[in-house]
Amino acid sequence: MAPDPRVARAFKAMKAIGITEIKVKPVLKKLLRLYEKNWELIEEENYRVLADAIFDEEDDAKVSDQKKSKIDEENYEEEAQEEPLRPLKRLRRGQESRVPPSPSNSSPSLGGALLKMPKVEDDELPATSSQHQSQDSVKSPRLSAGNGRGEIQRLGNKGKAPVSAHVASTENRCIRKRSSQALSIREPAVESGIPLLTKKMSGTRALIIPKDEPFTDDMLIDNRPQYEVPIAVIHPDSISNGVSSSCNVSLEEQVCEGPPASSNLNGQYRVDGVPASSSERRSSNELTIVPEKNPSSLEIASSPMGEVKILLSCNSDVGRSNFHMPSIDELRQSMEERCLRSYKIIDPSFSVMNLLQNVCECFLELTTNSSCESQERLGTVTPCDLLTKSTAPDALHNGGSKGNIYTCFADVATPQVPRPLQFLNGLNDLVGTSEDMVANGSPMSDKGDPEFSGSCSLALVTQCQLTPDDLRAIHDVKNITKGEERVEISWVNEVNHERLPTFYYIAQNLVYQNASVNFTLSQIGAEHCCSDCFGNCLATTSAIACACARQTGKFVYTLEGLLDEEFLAECVSITRDPQQQCLLNCRDCPLERSKNEGILEPCKGHLERSIIRECWSKCGCYKQCGNRVVQRGINSKLQVFFTPEGKGWGLRTLEKLPKGAFVCEFVGEIVTTKELYDRNTKKHNCPVLLDAYWVSKGVSKEEEALCLDATNFGNVARFLNHRCFDANLIEIPVEIESPEHHYYHLAFFTTREVDALEELTWDYGVDFDDHDQMSFQCQCGSKFCRNMKRSNSKCFCIYCYGT
Numbered sequence: 001m002a003p004d005p006r007v008a009r010a011f012k013a014m015k016a017i018g019i020t021e022i023k024v025k026p027v028l029k030k031l032l033r034l035y036e037k038n039w040e041l042i043e044e045e046n047y048r049v050l051a052d053a054i055f056d057e058e059d060d061a062k063v064s065d066q067k068k069s070k071i072d073e074e075n076y077e078e079e080a081q082e083e084p085l086r087p088l089k090r091l092r093r094g095q096e097s098r099v100p101p102s103p104s105n106s107s108p109s110l111g112g113a114l115l116k117m118p119k120v121e122d123d124e125l126p127a128t129s130s131q132h133q134s135q136d137s138v139k140s141p142r143l144s145a146g147n148g149r150g151e152i153q154r155l156g157n158k159g160k161a162p163v164s165a166h167v168a169s170t171e172n173r174c175i176r177k178r179s180s181q182a183l184s185i186r187e188p189a190v191e192s193g194i195p196l197l198t199k200k201m202s203g204t205r206a207l208i209i210p211k212d213e214p215f216t217d218d219m220l221i222d223n224r225p226q227y228e229v230p231i232a233v234i235h236p237d238s239i240s241n242g243v244s245s246s247c248n249v250s251l252e253e254q255v256c257e258g259p260p261a262s263s264n265l266n267g268q269y270r271v272d273g274v275p276a277s278s279s280e281r282r283s284s285n286e287l288t289i290v291p292e293k294n295p296s297s298l299e300i301a302s303s304p305m306g307e308v309k310i311l312l313s314c315n316s317d318v319g320r321s322n323f324h325m326p327s328i329d330e331l332r333q334s335m336e337e338r339c340l341r342s343y344k345i346i347d348p349s350f351s352v353m354n355l356l357q358n359v360c361e362c363f364l365e366l367t368t369n370s371s372c373e374s375q376e377r378l379g380t381v382t383p384c385d386l387l388t389k390s391t392a393p394d395a396l397h398n399g400g401s402k403g404n405i406y407t408c409f410a411d412v413a414t415p416q417v418p419r420p421l422q423f424l425n426g427l428n429d430l431v432g433t434s435e436d437m438v439a440n441g442s443p444m445s446d447k448g449d450p451e452f453s454g455s456c457s458l459a460l461v462t463q464c465q466l467t468p469d470d471l472r473a474i475h476d477v478k479n480i481t482k483g484e485e486r487v488e489i490s491w492v493n494e495v496n497h498e499r500l501p502t503f504y505y506i507a508q509n510l511v512y513q514n515a516s517v518n519f520t521l522s523q524i525g526a527e528h529c530c531s532d533c534f535g536n537c538l539a540t541t542s543a544i545a546c547a548c549a550r551q552t553g554k555f556v557y558t559l560e561g562l563l564d565e566e567f568l569a570e571c572v573s574i575t576r577d578p579q580q581q582c583l584l585n586c587r588d589c590p591l592e593r594s595k596n597e598g599i600l601e602p603c604k605g606h607l608e609r610s611i612i613r614e615c616w617s618k619c620g621c622y623k624q625c626g627n628r629v630v631q632r633g634i635n636s637k638l639q640v641f642f643t644p645e646g647k648g649w650g651l652r653t654l655e656k657l658p659k660g661a662f663v664c665e666f667v668g669e670i671v672t673t674k675e676l677y678d679r680n681t682k683k684h685n686c687p688v689l690l691d692a693y694w695v696s697k698g699v700s701k702e703e704e705a706l707c708l709d710a711t712n713f714g715n716v717a718r719f720l721n722h723r724c725f726d727a728n729l730i731e732i733p734v735e736i737e738s739p740e741h742h743y744y745h746l747a748f749f750t751t752r753e754v755d756a757l758e759e760l761t762w763d764y765g766v767d768f769d770d771h772d773q774m775s776f777q778c779q780c781g782s783k784f785c786r787n788m789k790r791s792n793s794k795c796f797c798i799y800c801y802g803t
């Protein structure tokens, strides 16, 4: 029978390169079986597949049967574990000339030596030995039984061509070696249609890495001069942060040009630093992540455009491993070394800290110069504030070892006119910085954009100069309450550079020393609490039934938590209407006693007041009971601000308040009247006398004549300014925990609806005719101002008390 013309042509082609028919025939048979008689695949590229298969057969034959069978056995075991299939072909050194590449079909990456991968079954290809790969292996792309047109393709289900076990072990060695040098290497992604090798490699046959040759960083870097990524370290943590997709450390940039081949989870190292299995690695083609002792990392990368990126990241998660947490000095030194090495900076005195410092100083200088003139012209504080530096420039030249804090607040979106540079001196200036920041950008500000829009500031603060007071002051800007209240209360100064006076914020009165204030449960008898009540007294109990309401004859709060209109009107009337005011005189006035140091003067009279009694812990109702308003604390949005009328600091509401709303309590140190006078009263501007019961109870014990002094310890009420007659707040005594009438709370309620941003005021009851007493010129602005009219109305404040 005449031979098949295609067979004849195959014999002829092989003969042309010196291979006899005898050798061709069995191999051709195998290939036909493998390719399912797809002649085109065999014929392509001048029968290259056939030629290579024959060479493989020859190679295998040279190996002794005994040795071969032993090695084969081992490799089969290994491969069986790692990969079900092996690649059919790899390029062999010195044999390329025997199979001239077909120009039309050659791969740009392999210089025409690309081979196709037929379907491979282990039993059909025993001759493809791994020992050949070990000696002459080429890290070959996976081959495809596809079109074979020089494209690298993944094989179909039956013809998959994973990287050989040998290649995997080579990679393992490389990774191990590189681990010690903290350099990450990315394996090229093997994707359909993506050339694998670098441009530099095109034109060469392939990258050949002998099995036992050490794989060093130098080798890799030498092979890739066109990429300017000198140093990069990526740590396991950076994977989880998504940093690993960076191309900084890739040594095969053609992969980087495209999107990452896989997610971080498929990286070659697991997050725990354990090398992933070879199959995991091959499927990921992602960065190799190298665990290092130091959890912090420095990345330096440059682009061909000359851009340089320096990323220093410190991992504080030291508890997770035994990582050594570097000091700032260590990191600085490391950065400097790397900069010197990578960027060939010759100056041995080069310092990263100096570099950063210079940048900061340049910024300061430039901004200062450009802003001085405009500032003088404007003569006002602009929303763009501020540039401050805590120390003279010399103080910055400490090499960073003292731990400078460089803080930059910048919003370039809004064009602003910066203020001149200020040099801070200690706490005051520092607080001023905070103040200005708030004044010019606080969300609470009523002047500008509430979203900190005007901020364009740089604050340089030397950490070693910060005292606890400094830190507190900075912290207080947004919330002076230190978390003592349910709400935050900020402060702002849009008028000048005065800072909030230093004081301790307390939300509850505190006994200073001698004041007799006992909250013991045993003191509070059943008659003073509503133990039979349940839930919300206002909703479930009549005022008569609730012991706490019995005193007033009714509940003074509404279900909405506001003061009962009638009760409020009564309180306002007693305070404002001289006709309604009832002054009661004590026989032995504790105040007069304290004032005159034993020389008793006649009591000048105390105002009779209405009192609120709230339910408390010994009552059967809940904390949410409607008869517990003051004890639940401040619930409105308030802000301390600097008043423009010359009253100093004041308090305002940031939201509309309804009439009869509780605003705040006057909180301070509970001191006896004697203690207060011993403190030199005139210097204190925030005392309140708790005298509501003096007449009726005949207070005579010195330790029971109490005042509240908010000068050093107080709450937000210490900023409430005085307004003659028509103040929008009224103070009402409130009994909560103690039935002992010499101590009670003093709570402020709105006398009318108050608009947002309106200042909150109360009538101190001051008599401005008495120059001996309260010594301020009233700036309340009320048309009923007593200071202006020099009215004869009496003042009942602690200073002048009815004189």
Ligand SMILES: C[S@@+](CC[C@H](N)C(=O)[O-])C[C@H]1O[C@@H](n2cnc3c(N)ncnc32)[C@H](O)[C@@H]1O
Pocket (backbone or CB within 6 Å): 646, 647, 648, 649, 650, 685, 686, 718, 719, 720, 721, 722, 723, 776, 777, 778, 779, 780
């Ligand atoms: C309880 S403090 C109020 C907070 C005070 N403005 C501050 O800056 O700390 C009382 C002091 O505020 C000032 N003040 C209060 N009301 C004022 C008013 N109507 N006019 C002028 N000064 C006032 C007086 O100096 C007074 O001694």
